[in-house]
Amino acid sequence: MASPHRIALLFNANKVYDRNVLTGIGQYLKSTRVEWDLFMEEDFRCRTLGIHHWRGDGIIADFDDPVVVETLSGMPLPVVAVGGSYADPRQYPENIPYVGTDNAKLVRLAYDHLIDQGLQRFAFYGLPPAPGNRWAMEREQAFLDMTRADRLDALVYRGSPTSAGGWGVAQQAMVAWVRSLPKPIGIIAVTDARAQQLLQACVVADVAVPAQIAVVGIDNDPMAQLLSRIALTSVLQGAEEMGHTAAQLLHQMLHGGRVSQTRIIVPPKGINVQASSQHQPLKSPHVMRALHYIRHYACLGIKTDQVADYVGVSRTLLEEHFKRETRQTVHQAILRHKLETAQKMLVNDAVPLADVAVQSGFTSLQYMYAVFRRELGCTPRQYAEQNGSDHDLPPARQAPDGRRQGASELHAD
Template sequence: MSPHRIALLFNANKVYDRQIIAGIGQYLKSTRVEWDLFMEEDFRSRTLGIHHWRGDGIIADFDDPTVAETLADIPIPVVAVGGSYVDASQYPAVTPYVATDNVKLVRLAYDHLIEQGLQRFAFYGLPPNPGNRWAQERESAFLRMIEADRLEGLVYRGSSTSAGGWGRAQEDMATWVKSLPKPIGIIAVTDARARQLLQACVVADVPVPEQIAVVGIDNDPMAQLLSRIPLTSVTQGAEEMGRMAAQVLHQMLHGGVTAGTRVLVPPVGLNIQASSLHKPMKSPHVMRACHYIRQYACLGIKTEQVADYVGISRTLLEEHFKRELKQTVHQTILEHKLEMARSMLKDTSRPLADVAVRSGFTSLQYMYAVFRREFNCTPRQFIENARS
């Protein structure tokens, strides 16, 4: 019997789509289902000529309205993947649909910010257009939560930027960031938006997370890599969505799924990093210093540089640190470097020498010495202890 010919219509330049495709692959491996998979060579979702394709089934991203419209009358089994909707009429009438739970994604981020002791909240979304109805759903979910708690929720959508508009968009966002009541927690509709927000906070010289705590959605490794401040982010259940979509299509190919079937997939969890760990501070000098340290500790900064940034003498800054944090500026810098090193050590494939350099230690030997002094173990032993 020949393998079924299945088309995957996704824009796999996004981590969400890649994880869905990975989930489809995991389903095929775990069940030994034989499918020939078809995708565009550059991983873009193009529907031109799809009606002439002689295949057996399609799994497609229905967040793209063009895809949904094109596949509405195609005569082969189709499974839709996309965001969830409060209004059931937003779903396709007969096409089986596997959705990420937008309400639970926002709820996880919102509850986390509440747990940090914050009482003011904002949402950084996207300008409405037919291709990002999922973003509008997340914004609406945020506003409903805020209303239920009888709080005021601020919304900023910014602009859909291209290279020519980057500078203006960042200036506008920095102005918005400065205007916000503080401290405040902000949920960004995606990690890409969260990274833009963190950049705007740096430009506006607003400390994160002391005055603005940030949570993104996607847990995108690329956004983490490109952010100076480690980003807290909600992890979507995208791989589970892929597995479920493949299972539904498999059943459809054998006549076993009811038209209009809907599956809602909850988020996996929250990857908590520095961007959201709000710690109220009395001293504005300590707040500014920690903001600087969080960005540059791993570049080998010294106490004098921190004092210069804050604009007071080293002696006075040390007094503020001992009063507020019960430790020196140097100890705070070292603490951040160690936190970064511990985070990177979770990736056991990363060379230890690379961890040492990227976390700001002058050599691998020095990192070993600091780990022995602070944790009474070597970095390798630290990894082993973390596993057990």
């Protein structure tokens, strides 16, 4: 029996995109029973020094880093490159099979989604120009091409590099930019990490999301979702498919097969729509501020009086504006947010029901059961059983006239 091939994976396992590519490689190995001995570090840059002297059989590498591109040029071993796509074909490496994410389609999904929300102003939060940020510049240029084709003015903010130095100053500059923007506006962030920074800046600037600024990221990073008070809308890259494809190409090369396609561009998987981008045009600034506060603090047990205090108006006046614009009371909006939060948590079987009740802001497990029965026609446990494998959570019941019913129709308790 032949010995397993020794394969080096040059990726940064600290990044969600790279981890998803690695997952795709692992899935290919399991599905085909290919036997490889894999060699990798948490940060691929630790493996570049002396790589030419490495006694292996093949390499799959992140070619978004110019150091890796230079290091692997002229490599005698079979190499498969993974990275971003480029509008200029000359940007791709010569004589190396390349699997890329479709940067233009990633941005197109985010842009079209914001248009569907009724927005007419758009901005892009990217990265400063740098040799390792070519993929980010491609996304920025795709955004500019789209807005130019639609004859729209577009704003671009690149912010500071991703290093920790000067973080406080960088946040102050972003807060100033957020406050200066014309509103309402939709912003595409080049990654979820940048989108999370943007959401934090909106909190500091006291700018309502998504009423004034709607945000879409790219990566669908679970950590960004976990650390953001407002659930982040994000475009899903086909990173696992990229890893699967790269492994398949290298497998062919290791067995003397001829690679018919030297450049494969993988489209995005879709868009995970969450609260950060669900813009609803509102006329009343009081309602905007109230919804902003509710999205951040509903699960902490806030009451209508606290919302009115935050907005700076009487409870009676706030209720009048709320009913006129949203056809619901402030209490109903708070309860709706709690219910939707509980629905999302129930998809994860690992979260006990009692913890779901506490973390979604219900005063007791019994009260959460009562709300679920009344608004969804089932218990929380039944909901979890019905939706445990479906990430597209169904909304509350539909009213006879087709309008969304449920938290917007909740009875005051």
